[in-house]
Amino acid sequence: MSSDNGSGNAAGNTEVWDVIVVGAGPGGAAAARAAAETGRRVLLVEKAELPRYKTCGGGIIGPSRDALPPGFELPLRDRVHAVTFSLNGKLARTRRSRRMLFGLVNRPEFDQRLVEAAVKAGAELRTATAVSRVEQHGPAVPDRRTVAVVLASGETLLARAVVGADGSASRIGAHVGVRLDQVDLGLESEIPVPPEVARDWAGRVHIDWGPLPGSYGWVFPKGDTLTVGVISARGDGAATKRYLEDFIARLGLSGFEPAISSGHLTRCRTDDSPLSRGRVLVCGDAAGLLEPWTREGISFALRSGRLAGQWAVRIAEAADAVDARRQALNYTFAIKSGLGVEMGVGRRLLTIFASRPRLLHAAMIGFRPAWNAFTQITRGSTTLAGIVRTYPLARRALTALDRS
Numbered sequence: 017m018s019s020d021n022g023s024g025n026a027a028g029n030t031e032v033w034d035v036i037v038v039g040a041g042p043g044g045a046a047a048a049r050a051a052a053e054t055g056r057r058v059l060l061v062e063k064a065e066l067p068r069y070k071t072c073g074g075g076i077i078g079p080s081r082d083a084l085p086p087g088f089e090l091p092l093r094d095r096v097h098a099v100t101f102s103l104n105g106k107l108a109r110t111r112r113s114r115r116m117l118f119g120l121v122n123r124p125e126f127d128q129r130l131v132e133a134a135v136k137a138g139a140e141l142r143t144a145t146a147v148s149r150v151e152q153h154g155p156a157v158p159d160r161r162t163v164a165v166v167l168a169s170g171e172t173l174l175a176r177a178v179v180g181a182d183g184s185a186s187r188i189g190a191h192v193g194v195r196l197d198q199v200d201l202g203l204e205s206e207i208p209v210p211p212e213v214a215r216d217w218a219g220r221v222h223i224d225w226g227p228l229p230g231s232y233g234w235v236f237p238k239g240d241t242l243t244v245g246v247i248s249a250r251g252d253g254a255a256t257k258r259y260l261e262d263f264i265a266r267l268g269l270s271g272f273e274p275a276i277s278s279g280h281l282t283r284c285r286t287d288d289s290p291l292s293r294g295r296v297l298v299c300g301d302a303a304g305l306l307e308p309w310t311r312e313g314i315s316f317a318l319r320s321g322r323l324a325g326q327w328a329v330r331i332a333e334a335a336d337a338v339d340a341r342r343q344a345l346n347y348t349f350a351i352k353s354g355l356g357v358e359m360g361v362g363r364r365l366l367t368i369f370a371s372r373p374r375l376l377h378a379a380m381i382g383f384r385p386a387w388n389a390f391t392q393i394t395r396g397s398t399t400l401a402g403i404v405r406t407y408p409l410a411r412r413a414l415t416a417l418d419r420s
Contacts, residue, residue, distance in 0.1 A: 030158070033059045034332045035325070036165050036175040037139075038147050038188050040066065043300025043317035043324070044181030045130035049085060050325025051179075052138035056332065059173065060139045061165075063146040063182075066131060067124035071204050071280035073236045073243055074126065075221075076119045076314065078396015083318035085133045091126055092119040093238035098220040099390075101380050103373065104227045105266045109381040110220065118394045120221075120236050120243075145169075150178055150191050152294045160337060163295050176332035177340075178296045179324045181317070184283045186302035192293040196304050198284035198363075200230075200311055201253060203260045204245035205274035213272075214240050222267070225377050226259055228252070230370035233263045244269065247311055250281060284308045284359065291351055292344035295331050299324035305355055307400070308362040309369060316355055323350050361400040361414075368417045385409070 035051040037044045040062035048060040076090060084090070096117045102108040135141055146168040151157055156164040156172050165173040180188020209217075217237035224233040231248035244267070246260045264270050285304030291297060299305065300317030307316065327347035334340035369376050379386035389410070392398045404411050 031174065032162060033057050033173065033175040035059070035177050035179065035328045036061065036163075036173055037179045037181060037325070037328075038150075038165065039063075039180065039182035039186075039300075039302065040131050040141070040143070041070070041127055041181060041183065041300065041317060042130055042314055043302070043321035044179070045127065045134045046083065046318045046321030047179045047181055047299060047325035047328065048134040048139040049130075049137045050322045051329050052134060052325075054326075054329050055138070056329055058134075058139040059142065059175070060131070060134055061142045061145040061147060061167075061173075062131075063144070065143050067128040069276060069278070070123040070127065071202060071245075071278040072123045072314070073204070073234055073245060074121045074123050074238070075236060075312070076121055076126075077312065077394045078118070079315035079399065080318055081119070082396055083315060083322060085130075085137075088129070088133060090119055091121055091129060093122060094120045094219060094236075096120065096219060096221050100220060100222040101377060102222070102224045103377040105224060105263070107377065107381070111381065111387055113391055115391075115395070117391060120238055122238060147182065147187060150180075150188060150296055152296065161295075161334075176295065177328040179321075179328050180296060180298040180302045181300050181321060181324070182302050184281055184301040184304075186298065188296060189298050189302040189304070192296055192298050192303075193290050194298060194302070194304055195286045195289040196283045197286045198308055198366075199250045200247050200282045201250045201256050202245055202247040202280045202282060202311070203256055204243060204276075204278055204280075205260070205264065206276040207242045207244055207264075207269055207272050207274050208240055209242055209269070209272055211240070213269075214242075217242060224263060225369075225373040226263075228255055228259060230366055231256070231259060233259065235267065241275070242269065247282070282306060282311045282313065284363075287356070287360075291348045294337070294344075295334075295340050297324045297328055297331070297344065297347055303351075305351070305359070308359055309366040309400075310362070320351055320355060323347060357401045358399050361404055364414060364418060365400065368414075372417070 034056035052058040098112040151164040222235035228248040233246040236243040299320035306313035330343040
C-alpha cells in the first residue's frame with residue numbers, strides 16, 4: 017500500500033489533482049476507488065496511520081456486502097446464524113437461521129483492505145495527513161475550477177473536486193454546512209475471553225433493547241474477543257455508561273478486562289441538510305448519513321461514498337460553476353432518492369421504538385413476519401423502506417403506530 021507523506025504538491029506548486037478525498041474510512045475508500053476507476057488522478061488523505069481503531073460493532077449486512085469492490089474478500093471474524101433478543105436484560109429469546117444473517121469484521125482490518133482496493137484502482141494515499149480546512153475562494157485558490165485543501169502542516173493541495181469523508185466531526189462537513197437533528201452516544205468495549213466463553217458465543221449475537229428511550233446494546237463475537245456496546249441519545253452520558261456496565265455484568269462478562277474501551281458520537285442529518293458546496297461533496301458520517309434507528313453506518317458510507325466518487329469526477333470535469341452545481345445537485349438527488357428514503361423510515365421506527373420498546377421486542381421474538389423482515393434486511397434482499405413499500409400490512413402498521 018502506498019503511503020507517501022511527500023506526494024502531492026508543495027506550496028507554490030501548480031499540480032492539481034482531479035479529486036481529493038479526505039478520510040480513509042469506508043466512505044472515503046469507496047469514493048477514492050470509484051473516482052480512480054475512471055482513470056482520474058485521485059488523492060486519498062487520512063489523518064491517522066493505518067490501520068487505526070474505530071468504535072464500531074463491525075456488522076456487515078447485505079447492503080454493505082453488495083457495495084464492496086468486485087472480488088473483495090471480507091476479513092470475517094464470525095458468521096452470524098442466531099440472534100438473542102432481550103428487553104433490558106429480561107425476556108431473552110434466541111432465534112436461529114440455517115442461512116447466514118450477516119458477517120462480523122474488525123474495523124481496522126476491514127478499513128485497510130478497502131483502502132488497499134482504492135490504491136489498487138489507482139488512487140494515491142497519504143496517511144498522517146491532517147486537513148485543517150478547505151477553501152474555494154481567496155489567495156490559495158488559483159482559479160474558480162479549483163479547491164484548496166489546507167493541511168495542518170501549512171501545506172496546500174489543489175483539486176478540481178473534493179469529497180469529505182472525515183467522520184462525524186467532519187471539517188469538510190462544517191465547510192459544506194451539514195445540519196444535524198439526531199446525535200447519539202455509543203460506548204463500546206473489546207473484551208478478550210477464554211476459549212470456552214468464545215465457543216458459547218460463536219455464530220450468535222445478542223441485541224438488548226435498553227432502559228433509555230431509543231437505546232439498545234449488542235454483543236458481537238469475533239473469535240477470542242467480544243465486542244460489547246450500547247448506544248443512546250446524547251445528553252446523559254452517565255446513564256449510558258451505567259447501561260453498558262449493567263449490560264456487561266448481566267452477561268457474566270464483568271470479570272474480564274477490556275482490551276479497549278471507547279466512545280463515539282453518531283450524527284444524523286436533517287432532511288434539508290446540504291450535501292455539497294461548490295466543488296465539495298460530503299458522504300458517509302461526514303454528511304450525517306446513517307440509519308437513524310439502528311445507527312448502522314457502514315452500508316450508508318459505502319453506498320454514499322461510491323456515489324460521491326462518481327459525481328466528484330463529473331464535478332472535476334465541469335467547465336464552470338453552473339455545470340459543477342448541476343452535477344452536485346444530481347448527487348444530492350441520488351442520495352435523497354435512495355439512502356434518504358431509508359433514513360425517513362428509520363426515523364419513524366426510532367420514534368416508535370423509543371416509546372414502545374416492549375412492542376418491538378414482542379414482535380421480534382413472537383411474530384414470524386417481523387423476524388422474516390429482520391433476516392431479509394440483514395441479508396440484503398430488501399431494506400426498511402423496501403419492507404414498507406412492498407408489504408401493505410407493514411405500511412398500515414407503521415402508519416397506525418405513527419398516529420397512536
